[in-house]
Amino acid sequence: MTTDDTTISDPTSPDTLPGLPEGYRPWPALWALVAGIFMILVDSTIVSVAADAIWVDLETDLNAVIWVTSGYLLAYVTPLLLSGQLGDMFGPKRLYLLGLFVFTAASAWCGLSDTPEMLIAARVVQGLGAALMAPQTMAVITRTFPAHKRGSAMALWGAAAGVAILVGPLAGGVLVDSLGWQWVFWVNVPLGVLAFAAAVLLVPNLPTRRHRIDYAGILLSGCGLLLLVFGLQEGQRYDWGFIRDLGPVPVTVWGLIGTGLLALVAFVWWQSRASEPLMRLTLFRDRNFTLSNVAVACMGFSFTGMAVPLMLFAQKSMGLSPTRAAALLIPLAVISGALAAPAGKLADRVHPRYLTGLGFAASATALVWLGFAAHGSTRVSTILAPLALIGVGNAFIWGPLTATANRNLPLHLAGAGSGVYNTTRQVGAVLGSAAVGVLMQHQVEREFAPFAAVLPPGAGTGTAQTLGPLPEVLRGPFAEAMGTSVFLPAAALVLAFIVVQFLVAPSHLARS
Template sequence: MTDTAQPTRSPWPALWALVIGFFMILVDSTIVSVAIPHIMAGLDAGINAVIWVTSAYLLAYAVPLLVTGRLGDRFGPRPVYLAGLALFTAASLACGLAPTIEVLIVARVVQGLGAALMTPQTMAVIMRTFAPNARGAAMGLWGGVAGVALLVGPLLGGALVDALGWEWIFFINVPVGVVGFVLVTRLVPRLPLHAHSFDWLGVVLSAAGMFLVVFGIQEGETYDWGTMPILGLDVPLVGVIVAGVVFLGAFVVWQARNRREPLVPLGIFRDRNFSLASIAIACVGFVVTAMAVPIFLYAQGVRGLTPTQSALLLIPTALGSGLLSPVASRFLQARDPRLFTAAGILGIGGAVAWYGLWVQQQVDVWLLLLPSALMGVSSAFVWGPLGIVATRSLDPQVAGAGSGVYNTVRQMGAVIGSAAIAAAMTWRIDAEVGPGAGEQVSGGAFAGTVPAQVAGPIAGALGQALLVPAAVAALGVVAALCFARPRIGAAPALAKDDAASTAVAAAD
């Protein structure tokens, strides 16, 4: 039992402990991008297979998020987080030791499952331990970590690949995971439990739907949007995507009719800002994930930069996002965030379009630091502020469900972005270089610097592919502009048992 008569424990040490693991799992969403040519060469794999190293992780990360948020409510954020961290750390070791691309993909799936257990607990702890007027600073830290991690992953990856080899982008997680485990055990207190049942039919419908949609999008261009052999049958790829949409539709219908406890309580979408913030963060996840692959293929395959040199192009992004995110979130905690957040998403989309235009023109490679700087400044007004908008009015009793939904749509945006950019690159390379060229690239043309005679057309194709995520950012801008004017200070108070949990309690 918690002794509420004791001095209140600051929730900040617990949040910092959780953020270590959160940073690590988000870094792994993008760290593979910079190592793609080396993984292709080391494991004799094509680009489509290597894209699955990222997509498999993102998909395994996204699918369980709806239920892992509820697991935190039922069993407590700390034990669920620790279980995920242990699984993620062990899978990281397996990734580094993988002898084939197939083993690496399977190990990445396990990594994704561990990440799915961890992520909702971080946001749920913020909602349950920070008072409403202090959540802006906490979400600023959360948002800053999310923004920096997704963009600094390639920077760290480049240094590790050059110095030690691609395996070390995974080995580095092992000591970090051990440190994070110890800190969470010592610093994160018990939180009251909320009994929940689990909607297993909802889990199956959502998982099947998301997998089929992503699989169909990513493999569609490879098979010219025709048929592909699956279990001895020629299955149309468009039919696979349609089947996925049908499963997702059935999932929504089931959630509306489930009278016990649905996996997604649809009532949370009555909060207009939660719904719109979810759309906006999905668009941002799509854009940030999709932009990385063409940029690093261009920097290394066309311009001949090393992994470290290509990763240096993102230093302005990491600095801008990391330094400004906490300030921006605190500034917007007591203000109307609509125009600021819309401007941030517009800046992200503009930076990606800027990259796309300059990649096609093959400008001086260091000029790419300019769109990188725009990306960093813009990101500061997106990650944390969107989290504030999404959670400001949610009841803490549904903290796990709300966090799970919000993080699920963010990850689904990233998964679809990863699949869509693979299809877009193959399509544009075929158009610029010639029929079948995209398939040749998928077979390993980027394992080193591309021949000079095709460098220009391939650069053009990669630049054109970048315009796809830039266009998706426009939808996020519209969503942000449609936010309802917030009632500052109207967020619900902490539930009684959650407020008590902020007092000092004996560590488990």
């Protein structure tokens, strides 16, 4: 029997899972859900390609361009824990459809934006829609696929991510070059309508369970992340000193960061006492779940942190058009997509530390290689090999790590577990965007300082404007700044490599 013919409704089958319709086949529903997640992944890669065009067209600064990504990620991560819980309460299908509607409508708003502030606001709403969608996919996988087949199901998710890495930048480059950056958002509208129809027809209504809403947890986690990310990203702008334009009483950047960290510590403390916590700390009794969450946070940090400096380097220092800059990612995407299915199957047979360790080691090596290769005279051929190596690493990280994290979770905690896992990944992503953004601004200021006399009119250093193509004399310094910036994501991957060495084999491998 082929995978696509597999049903899990026969009560005599060891694959039977509760609450599914008679004769239900999980694969078509998974394809429908992956269509929506694919749109989210495409959107994130498209925006990185459009960063330079947004920077120039809206006549804004580097800090605002980074907020276009960070605002989306911050809105994405804050309600993720609640979203997983709401999926348990009202059904993952309903939450997924609501999120898809919000995401699609916000995409149209992004396309209509004509100021940086309007675009950032629209991206925040778009992030809220993505937050409602994301946990539901893994919840459906956990609740409709038996444990020994989840690796193959996760492989489809990994393949979609690999294809999105290819389709997103290429489509973004073509759209920016031919129609303008607004179309990287408009393209989501027809895709969203099609994905909505597919989910309505194919995704089942799964059993629900009641929860109490943890309002204190929402407040503590949201405020903590907002203060931490705002402090990190705005620190360079305020020279890490006082911020005097937030209210009548000036505050310090480090005060915001410290308060954010204290709020997050208070959030964890509250979760240990709340009757219906957003984040069930009992989930972390499973060693693999805990370690996988740390590793995926590092992966989110790295994957998001590398995207903008890479695309800005390609366009501003190498002088490539958005389409040609996006084409640099073809080896990464093709290799990642081609290896996703084999890696997913191996996740059901091979110790997770070997697969994920290989992935993190390959990706970290590639980013260090890429950082040293970034110069004003860098050729396209020079950076294709490290980008291809990142594709190898991605294939052995996303699917196998996700399968390892969720394999041992009980079915009634599927939504909560997927919510936590997605949250830690997005916490890493938003911190990566903010931290690498700060490093980028610092390095640009440092590298441009000796060339103040030749900066374009209206341009400056740090967060100031650098409109249009860079003068030849500044391409090298800008390349050095972007190259140094990718060392920080590489360090996060090294940490993840160390963490996954402590994963344990799943029970079916341990028995064999």
